Amino acid sequence: MRNHSVITTFIILGLTDDPQLQILVFIFLFITYMLSIIGNLTIICLILVDSHLKTAMYFFLQNFSFLEISFTTACVPTYLHIILTGDRTITIKACFSQVFFIVLFVATEFFLLAVMSYDRYVAICKPLHYVTIMNSRVCRILILCCWVSGLLIILPPLGLSLYLEFCDSVINHFVCDASPILKNSCSDTWFIEQLVIVCAVLTFITTLMCVVLSYIYIVKTILRLPSAQERKKAFSTCSSHIIVVSIT
Template sequence: MKSVMRNHSTIRTFIILGLTSDPQLEILVFIFLFITYTFSVIENLTIISLILLDSHLKTAMYFFLQNFSSLEISLTTACVPAYLYIIASGNKVITIKACFIQVFFVILFGATEFYLLTVMSYDRCVAICKPLHYVTIMNSRVCRNLILCCWTSGLLIILPPLSLSLNLEFCDSVIDHFFCDASPILKNSCTDTWFIEQLAILCAVFTLIVTLMCVVLSYIYIIRMVLSFPSSQQRKKAFSTCSSHMIVVSLSYGSCIFMYINPSAKDELAINKAVSLLIVSGAPLLNPFIYTLRNKQVKQSFHDMLKRFLSKKY
């Protein structure tokens, strides 16, 4: 049976349906995505530049923030420009190879972000619970190794299900999404994908549960330590250093968990599209604001850089 399907399978490309089939609505979607993508790249590049140029931001916290901004740019770039091209050109066809490449990078960047958020929570835990030993514990070598572990973990999570998916034969070519996502690709397969689907779910749940448990554990230690501070001013200052990270963690985990708690099968596709749009377009735009608006050092660094730039110009 497999050989018959292999001989008769002529599908070499997929068709991306996108967010809407209405031409006028597509124009609005294009404008919205173009603006959000442009600003998210500018914002995250600004944070990366500030941390690179300002000597006051050479701590572990900002090193991780710099890497987080790089991941945000990578994630949104893996999805949005391709869909903008589809809308602008009207060509919704994508090769199977290109589709799998996009899936690989989207899941790699997404999974790595969750591991990085876990590392960032550990960094805040060390900063608050062991402030005198913070510089020693979170030295540059440890920080580099932690970043390497994040990327390695993200890669190891994606490789098993993706490597099995490369041998699939396809009987349908329609992907009802605005980028190549694993679920609609598996639905197009002629062969039985039950094992691959279960393996993908297992890897995703493992990543979410393990990282979330580590984040929660870090914040339990942080809260216990902060509550033991005698001064309310000290407690407020300690919580403020974690507030930005807590907001980003809540948005990231909340959106992913929401995808798995759909009200009905009928609404599943629309919800997945909406949450995916939030993850790949909304979050990279919002996260730089969340970190900078609540961080005096980053804001001060930005003002100083702006002053230097303007003084050179005039």
């Protein structure tokens, strides 16, 4: 029998113990969080009320904004609460819930970016068939596939992690994350660690290949356009998506 007490809570160390730095971190995170929420809510509302924005591209953008709001809300408010109250404890259930939602939203975002690149491919390479191919039913199915894919990525490693025993309670991070949680376990975590790597690499490679292949065809099509004005207009429709993909 192993001699250790049952751990029911974790302690999140955060970014710093310096009170002055904590104030700066709180102000910075709070302002950026509010700007993110306001900006993305504005995008969602504009798309809902403007009839000219009822296209596939803006439908995907609306869902992307929702995912951004969900992702930042899953991690930032918890740390703001820790700085504000000084209470660094979090229950294991709450910690695993946070991991679940953070990874779900991030993975779904990756798949959505791949879908958005396909949308741009259809818009530029098959413009005459765009409305037919990217109809509302297809768009809803693609969004559903993004969410299901994100769910399938997170469930296997998280499901196995629920059976872990923990010997340490300190999380050297400002949110609950897979790596610091696994470090606290006194169970054998080798298989879970490998599964996490496989799921992460699979998500990254799959979505990246979709984006790269889409843009290879897009660039080829744009370069065949006769006038510089048409090429500029075609590139401009993809510029914002390219920037988001690059940052991600």
